Amino acid sequence: MRDIATTRREFLKGTAALVVSFSIDGHQTTRAQGEPPSKSVSTDQVDGFIAIDARGQVTLYTGKVDLGTGIRTALAQIAAEELDVPFSAVMVIQGDTALTPDQGVTSGSLSVQNGGLQIRQAAATARQALLGMAAKKFKVESSDLSLADGKITSKATDRSISYGALIGGKNFFLQIDKEAAVKHPEHFKIVGRPIPRVDIPAKVTGQFTYMQDFRLPGMLHGRVIRPPAIGATVLGIDEDSVNDVPGLTRVVRVGNFVGVVAETEWAAIQASRRLKVSWSSWEGLPDQNALWEHVRGTKIVKEDVTSDVGQVTSALPRGASRLHATYDFAIHTHGSIGPSCSVVEFENGAVTCWSASQGTHALRKQLAAMLSMPEEHVRCIYIDGAGCYGRNGHEDAAGDAALLSRAVGRPVRVQWMREDEHGWDPKGPPTLIDLEAALDAQGSLLAWSSAFFLPQGAATPVALIAATLAGLPHEMNIGPGGILNDTAIPYAVPNMRTVAHRLETTPLRPAWIRAPGRMQNTFANESFLDELATAAGADPLEFRLRHLRDARGAELLERLAVVATWERAAAKPRDRGARMASGRGLAFVKYELVRTYVGVVAEVDIDRLTGEIRVKRFFVVQDCGQIINPDGVKNQIEGNIVQTVSRTLLEQVKFNRSRVTSLDWGSYRIIGFPEVPEVVIDLIDRPHEKPWGSGEPSASVVPAAISNAIFAATGVRLRSVPFTPDKVKAAMVRS
Amino acid sequence: MARSITLNVNGLATEVTVDDPNMPLLYALRNNLGLHGPRFGCGLGQCGACTVHIDDNAVRSCITPLSAVGNRDVVTLEGLGTPEKPHPMQQAFIDEQAAQCGYCINGMIMEAVAFLLKTRNPSDEQIREALASNLCRCGTHLRILRAVKRAAAQA
Numbered sequence: 001m002r003d004i005a006t007t008r009r010e011f012l013k014g015t016a017a018l019v020v021s022f023s024i025d026g027h028q029t030t031r032a033q034g035e036p037p038s039k040s041v042s043t044d045q046v047d048g049f050i051a052i053d054a055r056g057q058v059t060l061y062t063g064k065v066d067l068g069t070g071i072r073t074a075l076a077q078i079a080a081e082e083l084d085v086p087f088s089a090v091m092v093i094q095g096d097t098a099l100t101p102d103q104g105v106t107s108g109s110l111s112v113q114n115g116g117l118q119i120r121q122a123a124a125t126a127r128q129a130l131l132g133m134a135a136k137k138f139k140v141e142s143s144d145l146s147l148a149d150g151k152i153t154s155k156a157t158d159r160s161i162s163y164g165a166l167i168g169g170k171n172f173f174l175q176i177d178k179e180a181a182v183k184h185p186e187h188f189k190i191v192g193r194p195i196p197r198v199d200i201p202a203k204v205t206g207q208f209t210y211m212q213d214f215r216l217p218g219m220l221h222g223r224v225i226r227p228p229a230i231g232a233t234v235l236g237i238d239e240d241s242v243n244d245v246p247g248l249t250r251v252v253r254v255g256n257f258v259g260v261v262a263e264t265e266w267a268a269i270q271a272s273r274r275l276k277v278s279w280s281s282w283e284g285l286p287d288q289n290a291l292w293e294h295v296r297g298t299k300i301v302k303e304d305v306t307s308d309v310g311q312v313t314s315a316l317p318r319g320a321s322r323l324h325a326t327y328d329f330a331i332h333t334h335g336s337i338g339p340s341c342s343v344v345e346f347e348n349g350a351v352t353c354w355s356a357s358q359g360t361h362a363l364r365k366q367l368a369a370m371l372s373m374p375e376e377h378v379r380c381i382y383i384d385g386a387g388c389y390g391r392n393g394h395e396d397a398a399g400d401a402a403l404l405s406r407a408v409g410r411p412v413r414v415q416w417m418r419e420d421e422h423g424w425d426p427k428g429p430p431t432l433i434d435l436e437a438a439l440d441a442q443g444s445l446l447a448w449s450s451a452f453f454l455p456q457g458a459a460t461p462v463a464l465i466a467a468t469l470a471g472l473p474h475e476m477n478i479g480p481g482g483i484l485n486d487t488a489i490p491y492a493v494p495n496m497r498t499v500a501h502r503l504e505t506t507p508l509r510p511a512w513i514r515a516p517g518r519m520q521n522t523f524a525n526e527s528f529l530d531e532l533a534t535a536a537g538a539d540p541l542e543f544r545l546r547h548l549r550d551a552r553g554a555e556l557l558e559r560l561a562v563v564a565t566w567e568r569a570a571a572k573p574r575d576r577g578a579r580m581a582s583g584r585g586l587a588f589v590k591y592e593l594v595r596t597y598v599g600v601v602a603e604v605d606i607d608r609l610t611g612e613i614r615v616k617r618f619f620v621v622q623d624c625g626q627i628i629n630p631d632g633v634k635n636q637i638e639g640n641i642v643q644t645v646s647r648t649l650l651e652q653v654k655f656n657r658s659r660v661t662s663l664d665w666g667s668y669r670i671i672g673f674p675e676v677p678e679v680v681i682d683l684i685d686r687p688h689e690k691p692w693g694s695g696e697p698s699a700s701v702v703p704a705a706i707s708n709a710i711f712a713a714t715g716v717r718l719r720s721v722p723f724t725p726d727k728v729k730a731a732m733v734r735s
Numbered sequence: 736m737a738r739s740i741t742l743n744v745n746g747l748a749t750e751v752t753v754d755d756p757n758m759p760l761l762y763a764l765r766n767n768l769g770l771h772g773p774r775f776g777c778g779l780g781q782c783g784a785c786t787v788h789i790d791d792n793a794v795r796s797c798i799t800p801l802s803a804v805g806n807r808d809v810v811t812l813e814g815l816g817t818p819e820k821p822h823p824m825q826q827a828f829i830d831e832q833a834a835q836c837g838y839c840i841n842g843m844i845m846e847a848v849a850f851l852l853k854t855r856n857p858s859d860e861q862i863r864e865a866l867a868s869n870l871c872r873c874g875t876h877l878r879i880l881r882a883v884k885r886a887a888a889q890a
Contacts, residue, residue: 068836068873196832203837204828204844205821206772206812212838213771246737246754265766266758337776337784337872338838386776387836387873418777631832635878639835642874665781665870673863676876 041101046129046172048101049122050079054168056150058083058090063103064115065095066199067358067388069695070632071111073197077628078116081190082123082183084147085163095360095382105359107390107459107512108482109596109693112628116691124180126172133166185626185687192687194631199384211356211385211394212341212415219343219411220249221265222404223272225258226424227469229282229658230508234258241276251275252407257470259404261412269417283657285507292328295432295453295503302456302502307488310495315447319438321535327435327524329703329721330652332428333662334513335670338386339416340393340425344401346409351378355398356385362461363395367402370467370474389643390481391462391511393425399466419663426462426511427653429455429480431520435528443536445547447495450528452487452521455480455506462511478505481512486521486700490590491529491547508653508660514643515696518591519703523721526587526704531717539568540586540708553590556597556623556684560586563682564601564619581606583713587704591697597623598698600641602705603677606713608732611725615645615677615706620698622681625689634681636694641679644702646671652722740801744768745814753801760804761785761796764811772812772841776870783842783869787811793849812841815848824848827886828879835873842869847883851890859884 040047041061051059060079066072076090083090093099095106103115127147134152135142144156153160185192202208227233237258239251247267252259258277262268286294316322342355351373357363360380368375385394397414405412416424432453440446460479467474488498515522533543541561548554560566566586583606588599601619606612618641627633650669654662662668707718716731739750742763751767759778764770764787776784778797785797788810816822821829824844834840843866850857850865857865862883871879 068834068838070835196829197834200832200834200837201818201821201829203834204812204825204840205816205818206770206841207818208837209771210774210838212774213765215769264754264762266753266755266762270755335872336838337782337836337870338774339776384836386838389872415775418779418781635832635835635875638877639874642876643872646874664779665777670870670872671874671876672868672870673866673876673880676863676880679877 039099040171041099043101043103043118044176046122046126046174046176049119050126050172052163052167054164056085056089056162056164056168058085060090060092060119061100062092062094062115062119063100063361064111065106065358065360065382066384067106068384069111069636070197070629072199073195074112074628074632075116075119076198077190077195078120079123081188082120083127085150087190087195089150095357096379097360097364098379102361105362105459107358109591109695109697111693111695112691113595113693116628120182121178121180122176124182125174125177128177128180129172129174130163130166134161137161188687191628192685193629195629197632209383210338211354211383212338214343214354214383215413216343216345216411219413220261220263220408221268222259222261222401222412222414223268223417224400224414224420225260225272225275225277226420227256227279229279231282231284232256232279235278235280238276242271242274245271245274250408252404254403254470254472257403257466259400261404261408285655285657287657288655291430291507292432294507295430298453298503298505300501301504304484304500304502305497306484306500307496307498309493309497312447312449312495312497315495316436316438316449319446320441322436322438323531323535324434324436325528325531325717325719327433327527327719329431329520329523331430331508332513332647332651333422333653333668334389334392334425335668336386336388336392336421339418339421340397341385341413341415342394342398342401343411343413344398344405345411346405349377351402353378353380353398353402354383355380355394356383356388357394357398358388358391363398366395366461366464366467367398370399370464370472371402371406372473389514390516391426393421395462396424396465399464403466403470422663422668423660424465427508428513428516429506429510433521433524435524437528437532439532439536443538445491445493445532448489448493449496450487450498450524452500453503454483454500454517455510456502456504458482459512462509478510480506480510481516483517483520485592486518486525486589488593489525490550490553490593491544492549493547508655515699518589518696518700519644522587522589522700523703523707526589526701527707527717527719530585530704530708530711534570534711537570539570541566542568544588550590552623553588553597556599556621557588559682559684560599560601560619560621563621563680566601579607579609581608581713583709583711585705585708585710585712587701587708589697589701591693591700595692596694596697598701600698600701600705602702602709604706604709604713606710606728608714611728611732613649613706613710613723613728614675615649617678617680618705619680620682621684622694622698623684623686624692624694624697625686626691627683627685628691630683630685633683633694637681637698638679640696640699641702642671642676644699645677645706648703648706648721649723741806742804742809743806744809745811756802757800759797760787760799760801760809763801764796770811770813774838774841776839781870782839783846784839786842786845786869788845788849791849791852793846812844815844822848823889824883824886827882831878831882831885833875833878833882835875839869839871843871843879847886851887855890857887862887
């Protein structure tokens with residue numbers, strides 16, 4: 001399989017005779033007669049997703065993009081399998097608003113589950129159509145025909161014909177048939193195999209073209225100058241302060257949006273550092289030391305009840321024992337290793353934007369709105385960037401490049417500096433959770449009540465910084481992501497009520513970061529459940545099984561017990577006199593209560609003296625239904641565990657009353673090699689079931705498993721992420 | 736004032752024209768020479784994405800002024816091998832599928848190659864320590880460790 005990121009604007013001009021493109025090996029290639037002139041981007045048309053050329057090469061067009069997860073490979077596997085072509089015959093074009101269907105933002109562990117199944121159905125429809133064409137040609141019944149390697153063979157007539165000869169270069173003009181038969185899993189040859197990722201050889205040899213490497217002829221370099229306080233306004237700019245920067249083209253100001261454009265990247269950086277801008281003062285952020293009081297005191301605009309069973313209020317006092325606890329989870333940043341980057345070009349009244357946005361179709365709407373242009377005149381094209389774990393800064397960099405390019409009339413590349421990324425990417429919002437529960441005389445759950453303090457809003461587009469600072473049209477609502485998910489629990493409790501207090505605001509511009517809400521909510525739920533198991537004198541795994549009415553979930557937990565050699569016993573703190581303590585903790589999720597199951601066991605060591613936690617090992621069992629690429633799934637799980645151990649132990653955004661102050665890797669530390677745990681993975685493959693997502697679910701259980709392991713080791717509950725040495729020591733003292 | 740500086744990069748003497756001799760080497764490699772291996776990550780020498788070799792030592796090119804390079808040998812990821820003829824370390828990363836987004840991988844490979852030049856048969860602990868100042872956000876650490884171990888075993 002090859003990958004091509006198409007560029008240029010031929011489709012906007014209405015002719016497609018020539019498409020200039022960059023293959024992943026970095027060489028510019030020219031594809032004559034590439035796509036049909038009027039390429040469909042419809043999600044209900046075969047032509048939206050699939051084109052077959054005269055040589056039988058398949059181009060797969062997908063709105064889902066590879067953020068480092070390997071879905072370029074996985075989606076090509078699905079298409080190749082269903083079309084019966086060799087894997088190497090499929091080329092993928094991703095996230096180009098002129099060429100690919102809008103399959104929604106690449107988020108929420110839905111690329112295979114939703115995007116892949118759309119592709120599978122498109123391919124199945126194409127396959128059915130090709131069979132029909134061959135049957136007509138050979139004057140035989142479809143049942144006489146077989147497909148393999150891009151060819152259809154008739155047994156009766158002993159003739160065969162290639163897909164290229166049947167459809168090559170032509171449109172299918174066919175609606176996707178939801179009933180078109182998909183291949184039986186028993187016949188899978190490509191799906192379910194650990195096919196190596198197509199992008200890795202180029203990535204490890206410096207031949208891959210990342211967004212950050214992309215260049216256009218005549219392109220200039222831009223940098224932004226952000227206000228020193230989030231809500232500050234420009235009082236004045238001293239342009240003379242950068243007179244001596246050679247190669248500086250322009251200082252650009254639109255409202256409170258300030259940037260510089262230069263012939264070289266280094267000149268742009270120098271100018272952005274030296275430019276003297278005076279700003280008003282602004283101190284609208286809360287005191288970080290009183291963050292949770294602030295969250296609790298924020299105006300509630302709405303109550304979302306996510307489950308309501310029985311009568312919680314009357315059941316709670318009837319319990320033989322009652323527990324309550326409050327959990328909190330700090331503000332996190334995405335922390336992409338490569339800062340956000342984009343190139344924008346204005347030409348003949350049309351805009352082309354190259355970016356690593358997870359949602360080029362949504363970005364197109366935002367840019368069109370900001371620039372007051374018709375959407376049809378904006379084309380957004382995806383190019384792989386550094387790892388993206390949600391809505392980070394890519395879209396904002398695109399907005400910056402658009403304003404700078406418009407001002408200077410030439411293509412402009414903007415790459416953020418590290419402090420722009422740490423300071424201005426949207427954050428995972430702070431989360432506060434109150435829980436209360438009662439056990440009956442037998443130690444089973446009688447009542448469960450929880451209240452989540454979550455900012456209002458959903459996974460709606462996050463306002464572009466450039467548009468906001470410049471006072472141009474932008475979204476006025478906040479979009480923290482689908483953070484209501486997993487507020488309710490997968491266990492059967494006779495009386496249960498889970499409520500989210502939706503807050504009017506949250507301190508820093510929020511967005512979704514890997515497992516948004518699901519991670520914070522599962523942290524509270526699965527840790528509190530562990531508290532209840534302890535109160536019931538029950539083994540944490542048995543306690544979960546006792547309340548789970550879900551055969552797949554129960555099977556997974558039983559398997560986890562074997563894989564992790566879980567000793568079923570009520571949690572008993574070990575020797576409390578020793579300085580070093582070790583323990584194991586368990587957590588479980590049925591993601592969003594409807595899909596991927598994950599169970600994990602964490603093994604930790606704690607130094608009671610220093611408060612340092614070392615996560616040594618994670619056992620993971622996952623059931624995500626049909627597995628498309630087992631090595632791709634394992635890569636995602638390893639990443640989820642390691643990244644979330646980092647988030648759980650180390651990470652929190654720091655801020656003063658004006659701005660974020662953790663602006664580099666020293667002040668916002670992430671996990672390093674010496675601290676990385678071992679990860680043992682067991683996958684339950686269910687080829688006959690639907691494929692579910694893997695990009696997030698195993699992240700959601702990590703904080704609770706660590707918290708539970710620390711309790712097992714020390715008898716101390718950690719209810720506040722991150723579990724810093726100071727918090728550990730304070731908790732030790734309290735116990 | 737634009738001036739020319741000669742750099743020895745991947746075995747070739749190459750002239751670059753710059754306004755500021757104190758510009759970090761990274762920008763010359765990426766923008767003047769069009770190389771994609773060394774990457775901008777932090778500009779602070781904290782993450783390692785920009786790592787290159789200067790006389791076989793792993794160096795952070797984002798904080799190395801051009802004027803400090805002199806005529807020493809600079810090697811980038813491209814100078815180690817190609818997709819067709821990868822360096823054993825690059826092959827090990829392919830074999831272990833040791834990348835997610837891959838943005839940090841330049842630094843991992845350059846750091847690991849320089850490390851193995853000095854350390855034969857390293858322990859797991861030593862490999863972890865050698866890479867302690869290279870950051871990865873996707874959480875690909877375990878695959879990277881396996882790849883380095885694989886390459887070390889073949890060295």
